[in-house]
Amino acid sequence: GENVEQHPSTLSVQEGDSAVIKCTYSDSASNYFPWYKQELGKRPQLIIDIRSNVGEKKDQRIAVTLNKTAKHFSLHITETQPEDSAVYFCAARGSNYQLIWGAGTKLIIKP
């Protein structure tokens, strides 16, 4: 079946450094890839998304890149800040329009 693998499961970076989270999807027909951020005890919230007709999208300190040939996409956070600490989920829209979710990455920003 369709699946999305997300790595790493935990990422610890020094404040100010960059963080990269990677996801690989199986359904070559997937054409929409959102990223959600879930702070401790709070609801997941959309932070950025990308459609398959572009290879990169930026929004201030966050960016997402997509490689359709390799079927992987990545979230990049630059100049990390304490408020970036959270669990990040990637997802891919499958051929039946369902979102298939990665297992999440816990990002820890060390002061």
Place this chain on the structure above:
Amino acid sequence: GAGVSQSPSNKVTEKGKDVELRCDPISGHTALYWYRQSLGQGLEFLIYFQGNSAPDKSGLPSDRFSAERTGGSVSTLTIQRTQQEDSAVYLCASSLGPRTDNSPLHFGNGTRLTVT
């Protein structure tokens, strides 16, 4: 605020009892989703409602799980004869349009269900 509202926020129940979880979506949102989130896991799709169309129930794990959406608004997820493995956070989300147009999901705070 007019966010997605879920109740109760926490529910502790004994094995074998039935539970009902409620979701009040954002007004005007036509799509409603239920997900299950186990500790340290991703989001497991349960069911999707879109307008008056038949729901996509393909994610429901067993016939003990059912959901309905009355009047295109409030939804209830019912778990009958609860088992310990049903313990999880149940998240509801709504979106303005159908999933085919990639509308962002707006999540509620979830209901933490503990089956003892």
